[in-house]
Structures are given as structure tokens and as C-alpha cells.
Amino acid sequence: MRELLERLFQVDFLKGLAVTFRAQHPKNIVTEQYPLERPMIAERFRGAPRLNNNPETGETLCIGCNLCALACPENLIVVGWQRDDATRRKVLTDFTYDTSRCMFCGLCEDACPVDALELTQDFEMAYFTREGAIWDRHRLEQGPTPARYTR
Amino acid sequence: MGPQHPSTHGVLRVKLKLDGERVVGSECIIGYLHRGVEKIAENRTYQQFAPYVDRMDYVAAVSSGLGYCEAVEKLLVAEAPPRARVIRTILTELQRIASHLLWLGTHALDIGALTPLFYCFREREEILKIFEKYCGARLTTHAFRIGGLQYEAYDTFEKDVERFCKDFESRIVEYETLLTENRIWIGRTKGVGILTAADAIAFGVTGPVLRASGVKWDIRKAMPYAAYDQYKFEIPVGTTGDTYDRYLVRMEEMRQSRLICLQAIENIPSGPIMGKVGKVLKPPPGEVYHAIEAPKGEIGYYIVSDGTVQPYRVHIRPPSFINLQAFDRMVRGHLVADVVAIIGTIDIVLGEVDR
Amino acid sequence: MADEPKEPKPSQVPTGDKPVSSTPPVSTPSAKPADASAPAVPPKPAAAAPPKPPVVLQTPLDNEFVTRFRAKFGAALLEAIEDRKQAILTVDRAGLVEIARHLRDAEKFDMLSDLTAVDWPKREKRFDVVLNLYSFAKNERLRLKVWASNTEEVPSVVGVWPTANWQEREVFDMFGIIFSGHPDLKRILLPEEWQGYPLRKDYDILQQDTAWVRENLGIESGQ
Numbered sequence: 001m002r003e004l005l006e007r008l009f010q011v012d013f014l015k016g017l018a019v020t021f022r023a024q025h026p027k028n029i030v031t032e033q034y035p036l037e038r039p040m041i042a043e044r045f046r047g048a049p050r051l052n053n054n055p056e057t058g059e060t061l062c063i064g065c066n067l068c069a070l071a072c073p074e075n076l077i078v079v080g081w082q083r084d085d086a087t088r089r090k091v092l093t094d095f096t097y098d099t100s101r102c103m104f105c106g107l108c109e110d111a112c113p114v115d116a117l118e119l120t121q122d123f124e125m126a127y128f129t130r131e132g133a134i135w136d137r138h139r140l141e142q143g144p145t146p147a148r149y150t151r
Numbered sequence: 152m153g154p155q156h157p158s159t160h161g162v163l164r165v166k167l168k169l170d171g172e173r174v175v176g177s178e179c180i181i182g183y184l185h186r187g188v189e190k191i192a193e194n195r196t197y198q199q200f201a202p203y204v205d206r207m208d209y210v211a212a213v214s215s216g217l218g219y220c221e222a223v224e225k226l227l228v229a230e231a232p233p234r235a236r237v238i239r240t241i242l243t244e245l246q247r248i249a250s251h252l253l254w255l256g257t258h259a260l261d262i263g264a265l266t267p268l269f270y271c272f273r274e275r276e277e278i279l280k281i282f283e284k285y286c287g288a289r290l291t292t293h294a295f296r297i298g299g300l301q302y303e304a305y306d307t308f309e310k311d312v313e314r315f316c317k318d319f320e321s322r323i324v325e326y327e328t329l330l331t332e333n334r335i336w337i338g339r340t341k342g343v344g345i346l347t348a349a350d351a352i353a354f355g356v357t358g359p360v361l362r363a364s365g366v367k368w369d370i371r372k373a374m375p376y377a378a379y380d381q382y383k384f385e386i387p388v389g390t391t392g393d394t395y396d397r398y399l400v401r402m403e404e405m406r407q408s409r410l411i412c413l414q415a416i417e418n419i420p421s422g423p424i425m426g427k428v429g430k431v432l433k434p435p436p437g438e439v440y441h442a443i444e445a446p447k448g449e450i451g452y453y454i455v456s457d458g459t460v461q462p463y464r465v466h467i468r469p470p471s472f473i474n475l476q477a478f479d480r481m482v483r484g485h486l487v488a489d490v491v492a493i494i495g496t497i498d499i500v501l502g503e504v505d506r
Numbered sequence: 507m508a509d510e511p512k513e514p515k516p517s518q519v520p521t522g523d524k525p526v527s528s529t530p531p532v533s534t535p536s537a538k539p540a541d542a543s544a545p546a547v548p549p550k551p552a553a554a555a556p557p558k559p560p561v562v563l564q565t566p567l568d569n570e571f572v573t574r575f576r577a578k579f580g581a582a583l584l585e586a587i588e589d590r591k592q593a594i595l596t597v598d599r600a601g602l603v604e605i606a607r608h609l610r611d612a613e614k615f616d617m618l619s620d621l622t623a624v625d626w627p628k629r630e631k632r633f634d635v636v637l638n639l640y641s642f643a644k645n646e647r648l649r650l651k652v653w654a655s656n657t658e659e660v661p662s663v664v665g666v667w668p669t670a671n672w673q674e675r676e677v678f679d680m681f682g683i684i685f686s687g688h689p690d691l692k693r694i695l696l697p698e699e700w701q702g703y704p705l706r707k708d709y710d711i712l713q714q715d716t717a718w719v720r721e722n723l724g725i726e727s728g729q
Binding site: 013018020030041043071103104105107110 | 195198199200201203206266269270273276280284286288291293301305325328329332333334
């Protein structure tokens with residue numbers, strides 16, 4: 001009997017509608033207006049790579065140890081270095097990072113002993129050419145340049 | 152049907168033999184997403200291969216990662232410290248909820264219930280945010296390392312998980328209101344794609360599909376790994392093994408996962424998060440098979456070591472691949488429209504089927 | 507896409523070859539009792555760590571189950587070892603189906619979890635076909651192994667566990683091992699006209715069926 005009444009008044013349907021309309025309350029709206037409103041990116045987010053400079057002297061932190069290149073599963077990092085005759089230390093000459101093959105697994109970042117290579121919170125990395133995805137040292141040191149969109 | 156049909160959840164192609172509207176035979180054609188993961192493994196070090204397993208079942212990357220890390224730990228005869236194991240358990244259970252939510256949303260969408268998809272994604276977003284805060288990635292997380300964890304739990308980790316679990320209780324009720332008693336839903340799922348327990352075992356089916364057929368078997372209970380032996384939870388089982396039962400089993404599993412998370416965050420042991428494994432991993436020669444309960448079923452890793460830094464052979468037992476084999480048995484005698492429901496109910500991810 | 511990736515690759519190819527060259531010391535142990543060579547190799551990783559007794563991970567397995575098994579099949583059981591507490595039985599190729607049926611019915615190993623193969627090119631019988639079984643009743647796993655050479659066929663276990671169907675197709679696809687008695691043995695993941703078997707050790711990671719790629723995809727390389 002109860003089942004018949006429930007069928008007659010479409011209780012299951014009304015219950016469903018109640019849920020649907022509840023979600024329309026302005027308080028319950030969760031949509032983000034992305035380009036206008038930048039999402040909150042977590043601190044640990046692994047995004048576009050950056051090669052850090054020492055903030056005081058402006059010199060690169062990278063010591064050319066090549067550990068990141070060895071750690072990378074895709075072998076996409078190429079570190080160029082030269083030995084300085086005066087100080088007998090390695091000096092970074094070139095750094096190439098192929099972001100088109102990067103999985104953003106973070107192994108290079110973990111391997112870096114001096115925190116020079118860092119995956120930043122930048123996530124907007126579209127290019128017009130495949131060559132644009134291969135970043136050289138200058139591009140890596142420059143860091144993310146997020147675009148601002150206005151209506 | 153396929154390989155670009157929206158309901159096949161990827162690039163699955165199904166050849167159907169029809170008698171009018173009825174399916175009399177079927178053949179799945181797979182391999183469109185084959186990337187040779189097992190060959191890649193033989194050419195990477197143990198640590199370097201870890202990000203690749205995330206890319207098999209990309210909606211449950213944490214679970215695949217856990218299986219791989221534990222398999223290599225077994226091979227090394229090492230163990231992760233207790234704190235790492237508990238955090239692993241929490242994240243894996245959250246991942247199970249996320250995976251089931253994605254399944255629920257898309258499965259309901261296939262059958263014609265549009266609304267649950269948005270609600271499921273809303274909750275899944277919360278979980279992905281926790282992942283993002285914890286390890287810096289949302290989907291292909293690479294959250295665990297061999298021997299333990301790379302990242303310490305962030306400051307508000309427990310609070311975030313607890314808040315999610317509190318909210319989630321009422322959310323599940325919402326989904327159930329929309330579907331469980333819904334006449335159309337029952338009509339589309341009850342009695343569709345029945346798989347008996349004997350068939351399920353013969354076809355090697357695992358996970359919720361096996362449990363819906365009435366076999367009470369869950370690796371988390373049978374062969375506990377991570378920290379599952381410390382927590383109380385139930386294994387939901389179905390009776391008839393039809394699509395509706397599989398739906399109910401997965402809903403209940405989400406509830407149980409939520410309970411596991413709540414139990415786990417109550418008491419996360421302190422201590423180191425990384426076990427004693429070297430920087431360079433050279434497991435002694437030998438072989439190991441280790442399986443865990445992923446959201447889709449048993450994901451097993453068979454790893455052979457020859458004592459070098461690279462695995463000699465890695466074989467992955469993907470639950471989707473093996474569960475998909477039972478598709479032919481489930482689909483026979485049903486209507487073409489039910490094929491969509493049955494593909495959805497097996498919960499396959501083509502990245503894992505094809506590897 | 508082609509120019510930049512080329513550069514790091516040379517460093518990768520030699521490492522790719524390494525496992526093949528270092529195979530002989532390893533491929534022999536699994537043909538002979540494994541514990542003979544197990545202590546010989548661990549010192550290498552343990553060298554840096556403080557000296558500790560080499561751990562013997564592979565031990566001959568001899569329990570009630572193996573005794574029962576040996577009594578029934580005798581000569582068909584070639585080797586029984588335990589590796590990291592996981593039981594491994596190596597059996598004769600010809601008797602595989604009979605043994606499989608016995609294990610399923612009498613010993614209750616009712617689920618075949620996984621079927622795969624391993625290639626040891628330096629060995630006379632280069633392939634291991636590996637079956638991972640599970641018993642719901644005993645909550646136990648068992649690994650069954652069969653050796654096969656390049657030309658030998660392995661009897662198919664599809665009649666015992668239907669789940670072996672796709673798994674044997676995958677092994678055929680990747681290793682080229684023929685399973686006699688399989689109902690529909692054809693490639694499963696790769697295209698049917700593909701030449702070569704990718705998971706064999708002599709198949710390089712960069713190798714591919716260039717003719718197929720050119721013809722069907724219209725590009726020079728799928729890399």
C-alpha cells in the first residue's frame with residue numbers, strides 16, 4: 001500500500017528534485033571563474049620549472065652536478081658546465097629543459113642538493129611551436145610570467 | 152561501437168554481433184592506448200619507473216603507486232615506517248572514494264542520469280585538493296616513494312581529511328536519494344549484466360565486481376598491506392551480481408573508506424617517513440609478486456630483479472584488463488542500450504587495460 | 507619533436523643494454539638451485555653498508571604440500587623454491603594442463619591471478635612462463651613456472667581458467683610464445699600485422715616496426 005502511494009506521488013522523483021534545487025542555493029555554488037579568477041594553487045604544486053638565482057647576488061644556485069639529469073626518467077634535462085681553472089669548481093654554462101616531455105614527477109626537484117631547480121606553481125604552459133616547449137637557461141631563470149586576463 | 156564512443160570511457164572498441172536489438176556475441180578490441188609500460192620499466196631505475204605506474208590507472212594513481220612501492224619494498228626486504236604506512240592508507244582510501252565517485256558520475260551519465268556527475272565531481276575536487284596540497288599534483292600524483300614517503304603531511308592535513316569525511320556522509324545520502332530508489336535507475340540496472348560467483352572466479356574478476364557476485368574477498372582483509380590490519384571495516388557483498396548490486400557495493404565501499412579515513416586520522420603515529428633504503432636501489436636477485444586492492448580490483452606487480460639498478464622484468468596485473476574479459480559473458484542476451492551500462496559497471500580505465 | 511630528444515638518448519641506450527650483458531650470472535641460478543648464487547651477488551649492494559651476513563632469500567621449499575605434489579607428479583616437478591616467502595614450483599611443460607587442473611580442483615587454487623613470461627636470452631630454454639595462482643579457501647598464493655625454448659609450444663590453460671585467454675594472448679603478443687590449444691591466439695595490444703615481439707630482451711626500447719608505422723600512421727617514427 002505504502003509502495004503504491006509512493007509510486008503514485010512519485011516520492012523518489014520529488015526527493016531527487018529537492019537535492020537538485022538545494023544545490024542551486026548561491027551558498028552551494030562551487031564553480032570557479034577561471035581566467036578571471038585565478039585558482040588557489042597549493043604550495044607544493046609541481047608546475048613549470050625554474051632555475052633559482054641567489055636573491056642577494058643574482059648568481060645561479062646551480063652547481064652543475066648533473067644529478068637532476070640523472071634522476072629524470074625521461075632524460076629531458078641537459079646540464080652544460082665548465083670547470084673554472086681558477087677556483088677548480090664547476091660553472092654552469094647552459095641548462096636545457098624539455099617541458100614537452102616532462103611528467104612533472106618531481107624527481108629532479110628532489111635530487112637537487114642545493115634547491116636550484118624548482119617546480120613552481122605556474123601551470124599555464126602553452127606554446128605555439130614544439131621548440132617553444134624546450135626551455136633554455138634564460139627562460140628557466142626568468143621564472144613564471146603568469147598572464148592576467150581582463151574582460 | 153567505439154573506439155571513440157563517449158560511453159566507452161576511452162578508446163575501447165567493441166564488435167557486437169546483434170540479432171535485432173539483442174547482443175549475441177561481442178569482441179573487445181583493445182590496445183589503442185598501448186605505451187609499452189613494461190618495456191619502459193626495463194629501461195628505467197626502480198625510482199624512475201614510479202611515475203609511470205601513475206599513468207596506467209590515471210583516476211586512481213595513488214593506488215597503483217602504493218602497489219608498486221610495496222612490491223619493490225618486498226623485493227628489497229625493506230619496510231616503510233609506521234607513520235608512512237598510515238598516511239599511505241589514508242591517501243589510498245581517499246583515492247578509492249575519488250575513483251568510485253568518478254565511476255558513479257560517468258556510469259550514471261551513461262545511463263541517462265545527468266545530475267550525479269556534477270555532485271560527484273564536486274566531492275572529487277575536494278579530494279584532489281587534498282592530494283594537491285599533500286604532494287603537488289592532482290591526478291598523476293607520484294605521492295609515494297620506495298621505502299616510504301617523500302613529503303611530510305602538511306599542517307592542516309588531518310583537518311582537511313576530517314572535514315571532507317564529515318561532509319561526505321551527507322553527500323552519499325544525496326547520491327542515494329538521486330539513484331537508489333530512482334525507478335529509471337532500477338529499471339536500467341537491475342538484472343542487467345549478471346555475473347555468477349563461479350563465473351567471476353573463473354574469469355579472474357576481482358574488486359567490487361567480484362564482491363557484487365557474492366564472493367567476500369578483499370585483499371585489504373585477506374592479505375593486509377599498508378596499515379589496514381589496524382582498522383575495522385566491513386566488506387560489502389552483493390547477492391545477484393547484477394549492475395544494481397555492483398552499484399550498491401561501490402556505494403557501501405565509499406562509506407567504509409570514509410570510516411577507515413576517520414579511524415586513521417585519529418592516530419597517526421609520529422616518527423620518520425622514510426625507511427632505510429639507499430639512494431641507489433639494487434634489490435638482491437629474485438622475484439616477487441605483490442598485489443593490493445585498487446579501487447578496480449587486484450592490481451599485482453610481478454617484479455624480477457637481477458641485482459642491478461634496473462628491474463629485469465616488471466609485469467603488471469591490471470584489474471581493468473582482466474575484468475573486461477568477463478564483459479562478453481555479461482553482455483550476451485542483453486539489449487544494445489545495456490552494453491553501455493555494462494561497460495560502465497565494470498569500471499575500466501583504458502590506460503590500464505592497454506598499459 | 508625529433509631534434510631535441512635525440513640528445514639525451516645516447517646515455518640511455520647503454521643502460522638499456524646493461525641487463526642483457528649482466529644476465530649470465532643471474533639466469534643460471536634460476537635454472538639451478540637458486541641459493542647457490544644468491545649469496546654471491548648481495549655483497550655488491552651491501553658493500554657500502556656495514557657488513558652483515560648475506561641474506562639468503564631463496565631457499566628450497568619443502569613442506570607438506572610439496573611432498574604431496576611430488577608424490578603425485580614426481581618427475582614433472584623440476585624445482586620447488588621459496589623466494590621472499592613466496593612459493594615457486596617449476597614444472598614440466600608437457601604436464602602443465604594436468605597439473606593446473608589438479609591444483610585447481612584438488613588443491614583449491616581456484617583463481618589464476620596473473621599469467622606472464624620472462625625472457626632470459628642467455629639460457630637454453632629462454633622463456634619462463636609464470637602463472638600466479640590464488641586459493642580463496644587457503645588464502646595462499648602459488649607461483650607455477652614452465653620453461654620453454656624459442657621453438658617450443660606451451661600448452662594453454664584456457665580450459666582450466668578462462669581468464670588465461672587474454673593473458674596468453676598478451677604473452678604471445680609480447681614474447682611470441684605459442685600456446686598450443688588456445689582458442690584464438692592472436693595479438694591483443696599491438697596491431698595484428700606488427701612484426702617482432704617487443705618484450706623480448708633483444709628488442710630495443712627504441713625499436714619499432716617502421717614499415718607498419720609508415721604505412722598505417724603516415725609518419726616516419728612513432729617516438
